[in-house]
Amino acid sequence: xxxxxxxxxxxxxxxxxxxGVDNPAPVxxxxxxxxxxxxxxxxxxxxxxxxxxxxxxxxxxxVLVIGHLLIQLVLDGGVSKIGFAFVAGRWASPxxxxxxxxxxxxxxxxxxxxxxxxxxxxxxxxxxxxxxKMLLYTATVFTVLLGTLVIFTFDPNIR
Amino acid sequence: xxxxxxxxxxxxxxxxxxxxxxxxxxxxxxxxHVLDTALVRVSPEAYDDVVATxxxxxVALLEYGLVAAILFHALNGLRIVAVDFWSKGARYQxxxxxxxxxxxxVLMVGALYPVLGHAVREVFxx
Ligand code: HEM
Ligand code: HEM
Numbered sequence: 001x002x003x004x005x006x007x008x009x010x011x012x013x014x015x016x017x018x019x020g021v022d023n024p025a026p027v028x029x030x031x032x033x034x035x036x037x038x039x040x041x042x043x044x045x046x047x048x049x050x051x052x053x054x055x056x057x058x059x060x061x062x063v064l065v066i067g068h069l070l071i072q073l074v075l076d077g078g079v080s081k082i083g084f085a086f087v088a089g090r091w092a093s094p095x096x097x098x099x100x101x102x103x104x105x106x107x108x109x110x111x112x113x114x115x116x117x118x119x120x121x122x123x124x125x126x127x128x129x130x131x132x133k134m135l136l137y138t139a140t141v142f143t144v145l146l147g148t149l150v151i152f153t154f155d156p157n158i159r
Numbered sequence: 160x161x162x163x164x165x166x167x168x169x170x171x172x173x174x175x176x177x178x179x180x181x182x183x184x185x186x187x188x189x190x191x192h193v194l195d196t197a198l199v200r201v202s203p204e205a206y207d208d209v210v211a212t213x214x215x216x217x218v219a220l221l222e223y224g225l226v227a228a229i230l231f232h233a234l235n236g237l238r239i240v241a242v243d244f245w246s247k248g249a250r251y252q253x254x255x256x257x258x259x260x261x262x263x264x265v266l267m268v269g270a271l272y273p274v275l276g277h278a279v280r281e282v283f284x285x
Contacts, residue, residue, distance in 0.1 A: 058236040065229060073222060074273040082210050082268035087196075104193070111186035118183060139190060139235065147193040151198055158202060 057110040064103040087106055088156040104147040112140040131145055170256050178235050181228040184280035188197045188225060234259040244262050 019025040034043060072078055090096045115136055123129040168175075198206040212218055238255045241247040248255075 047283070054191070055240045058233075059240065061239065062233045066233060068241055069226060069229065071217070073226065078273050078277060079222065080277055082213065084199060084206045085198055087206070107185075107189055111182065111189060115186055118179060121207055143193050149195050150193075154199060155197045158218055 054110060057106045061106055061110060063102070064099065065101075065107065068103060083141060088154075091151065091154045092156070100149055101148065104151075105144060108140055108144045108147075112136060170253055174235055174256055174259075178232060178239070182234040184228050185225070185232060213278070216282050219275055221280035223270065226270050226274060227263075227267060230263050230270075231259075234263055259268075 009073050013149060072082065090099075119129060119132045119136065173259070195206075195209050198209055213222070235256075238259050241255060242252050
């Protein structure tokens, strides 16, 4: 423990405050204060909704994904029973179509948003960050559209 | 990349690292998984050929790893939700982490036979 008296403007927690009515402490601006100069893009609550979406989609995904793994890997012979005929049987039911569709969209959006955070954390150069995110968004849109198309156009009598 | 730092967190930091690593792994798997499932639009043979590789012993091991990643990410994700929304969440975060790991181990033991049983039979003969 150091016993020297603080030389900075910030007083000890238990010590006497150097500030008073006649000597007010300087105002510290909140670092993220929104001003007229704030770019339009950061005036929304996007990050808060993204944060909330991660938690809500996560709760739903627990049921969808663990249910999916149980069906595909555990029940009824596990992975051995999977094949074209098995998929045809499952997608004959609208229930499993909707299940797979919801799982596709939620998992892809949840994962893409998570990866956006990871890219923002580690890619420090503006250019690198921009292009990594473009790659991520392209791959995400492509995968979601392809998966949706496959569910809706599935044809059990393809041959 | 940030230069190496001396900060070595405790349980909270390592669970965060594991949550991040598993999340990224699952995302990459899902990308490939939608592509392989799309083969049902090509032909039954193309699909069955690729699924056949899913049934080999080596890939069964990868599937067990995927199950491990998903179960950890899912259980720890629920812990994160509890820390954020439950008034006592932050106070019990450590106890909840040990609960998560306990449930995870039980489920992983339970998944041993269903996921790896067929691989063991194939490698060591029925
Ligand atoms: C190794 C474990 C897995 C196996 C064997 C497996 C198997 C399958 C099969 C056979 C289908 C065809 C449709 C159906 O039967 O429902 C399918 C579709 C799907 N699976 Fe999995 N799955 C696995 C893991 C996962 C995981 C971990 C996720 C999520 C993160 C996932 C997400 C999906 C999605 C979104 C679809 C729909 C694809 C589309 O729209 O084309 N699967 N899976
Ligand atoms: C099974 C149910 C799941 C639950 C309960 C869950 C929960 C969560 C939560 C609460 C977060 C937020 C972390 C934060 O904001 O600090 C998160 C992050 C993340 N999740 Fe999930 N998740 C699930 C499934 C998935 C799936 C299927 C994927 C991949 C497609 C995924 C990929 C990610 C990624 C990449 C992150 C970002 C990690 C980070 O920023 O460190 N998650 N998850």
